[in-house]
Amino acid sequence: MTSQPIWSPVALSNMVEPSTSTGAVVNGAELVVWRDSSGKAHVWEDRCPHRGMRMSFGFVRGDHLACLYHGWQYDTAGQCSHIPAHPQLEVPQTIRMQTFAAAERNGIIWAGATADANAALLPAERTGLVTVRSLYADCTSAKALKVLAATPLPGSADAPTVEAITENYVSLTSGPIRLLVAIQIMGEEKTALHMMATEGAPVAALARYAQDLRLILETPVAEAA
Amino acid sequence: MSALTLYNYELDENSYRVRLLLSMLGIQHEIYSVNMLPGREEKSPALLALNPCGTLPFIEQDGTVMFGAEAILAHLARNNDASRKWLPIDGPDFTATMMWLGFAAGPLQAAVKAREVAVFAVGGHLERLKAGARAAFRIMDDHMVLRQIEGKDWFAADHPTIADLALIPSFALSRDFNIDHEEFPALRLWLRRFRRLPGFITMPGIPDYH
Ligand code: FES
Numbered sequence: 001m002t003s004q005p006i007w008s009p010v011a012l013s014n015m016v017e018p019s020t021s022t023g024a025v026v027n028g029a030e031l032v033v034w035r036d037s038s039g040k041a042h043v044w045e046d047r048c049p050h051r052g053m054r055m056s057f058g059f060v061r062g063d064h065l066a067c068l069y070h071g072w073q074y075d076t077a078g079q080c081s082h083i084p085a086h087p088q089l090e091v092p093q094t095i096r097m098q099t100f101a102a103a104e105r106n107g108i109i110w111a112g113a114t115a116d117a118n119a120a121l122l123p124a125e126r127t128g129l130v131t132v133r134s135l136y137a138d139c140t141s142a143k144a145l146k147v148l149a150a151t152p153l154p155g156s157a158d159a160p161t162v163e164a165i166t167e168n169y170v171s172l173t174s175g176p177i178r179l180l181v182a183i184q185i186m187g188e189e190k191t192a193l194h195m196m197a198t199e200g201a202p203v204a205a206l207a208r209y210a211q212d213l214r215l216i217l218e219t220p221v222a223e224a225a
Numbered sequence: 226m227s228a229l230t231l232y233n234y235e236l237d238e239n240s241y242r243v244r245l246l247l248s249m250l251g252i253q254h255e256i257y258s259v260n261m262l263p264g265r266e267e268k269s270p271a272l273l274a275l276n277p278c279g280t281l282p283f284i285e286q287d288g289t290v291m292f293g294a295e296a297i298l299a300h301l302a303r304n305n306d307a308s309r310k311w312l313p314i315d316g317p318d319f320t321a322t323m324m325w326l327g328f329a330a331g332p333l334q335a336a337v338k339a340r341e342v343a344v345f346a347v348g349g350h351l352e353r354l355k356a357g358a359r360a361a362f363r364i365m366d367d368h369m370v371l372r373q374i375e376g377k378d379w380f381a382a383d384h385p386t387i388a389d390l391a392l393i394p395s396f397a398l399s400r401d402f403n404i405d406h407e408e409f410p411a412l413r414l415w416l417r418r419f420r421r422l423p424g425f426i427t428m429p430g431i432p433d434y435h
Contacts, residue, residue: 023406
């Protein structure tokens with residue numbers, strides 16, 4: 001297996017509102033991405049230590065994430081702090097979530113491979129970006145990269161100029177348009193592309209371009225040839 | 226006018242569509258609980274005499290029966306919503322409202338059937354139905370991505386319509402047949418928005434969060 005990136009994109013920042021949670025899969029590992037009521041993002045393993053319910057089905061209460069099944073609540077450090085069936089109980093320190101580092105950079109929530117992933121390895125910060133969309137496709141990340149590099153951006157007939165910012169973050173440029181694509185490897189045949197563009201870019205046209213891209217990404221190679 | 230009676234089954238998704246609008250518009254009504262499972266009461270001679278289709282939901286008022294969830298939604302909105310927002314009959318949003326209402330009755334029924342196979346163990350090809358449901362959710366998510374870019378929060382108008390209401394249940398219940406919400410970020414935001422509208426009610430399978 002190829003080495004795993006230290007930081008993987010898991011969602012566009014503004015698609016996860018404060019006090020909400022969602023699931024995200026990175027290399028087959030199920031994660032929960034959630035924002036507390038103050039807006040801070042957290043990434044944990046998507047499994048409740050009690051009976052294994054998915055925490056992404058749960059709900060946020062202030063700065064706690066609560067499990068949908070029996071309501072156990074976990075604080076921002078992943079420590080269980082409240083068990084509704086035993087409200088008096090001092091919850092043992094051992095009941096805690098496996099947590100991962102979480103960071104926001106360039107309009108994207110990134111999950112660290114470990115709890116202490118090195119923030120210096122995040123892509124360099126850029127300002128003036130606008131949201132395009134996240135695109136989920138049944139294809140390998142290698143195919144996604146190939147198709148991104150070969151498909152003209154809106155308003156152009158030629159393939160874009162491609163620059164790999166990191167191993168899972170590419171910049172596509174065509175005339176005045178620059179599209180930044182963060183690539184989330186979900187599994188062998190499942191990839192998510194989180195797209196932001198430079199300010200002033202034709203966002204609706206880029207969203208349609210992404211939609212069309214999915215058709216190419218999911219067309220079996222033999223037929224596409 | 227005599228009371229409106231809704232013939233429904235608590236766990237039936239199309240019945241929930243009508244209950245949801247009754248609640249959101251605050252319409253007085255009575256409920257007749259049909260023993261759909263395991264009784265198949267909707268196919269009994271007594272109920273077939275009312276609704277020859279043998280489907281749920283249907284409503285009865287003043288001796289008149291109306292079947293088909295989407296037709297019932299349009300009928301109730303037309304007669305009970307003075308603001309004309311839930312069914313924008315006269316405005317330019319009518320076309321999109323009817324189109325997405327038709328989508329709920331058409332392609333999206335793959336999701337309704339997938340849930341029936343998964344939850345009620347009735348016959349059907351689950352994987353094929355799930356693929357149909359996923360394709361329908363993608364069409365909806367693509368639409369809401371573009372709507373959001375235009376600064377719009379709802380499917381057909383600047384405000385929720387019966388199109389949103391008819392589309393919401395299948396997405397809210399998709400975990401019943403193992404389609405998660407993570408691949409549809411724009412629908413996730415839309416569902417959260419809809420849940421906060423006055424009169425919103427849940428059904429089993431849609432968590433209440435408290
Ligand atoms: S499984 Fe999470 S509280 Fe029981």
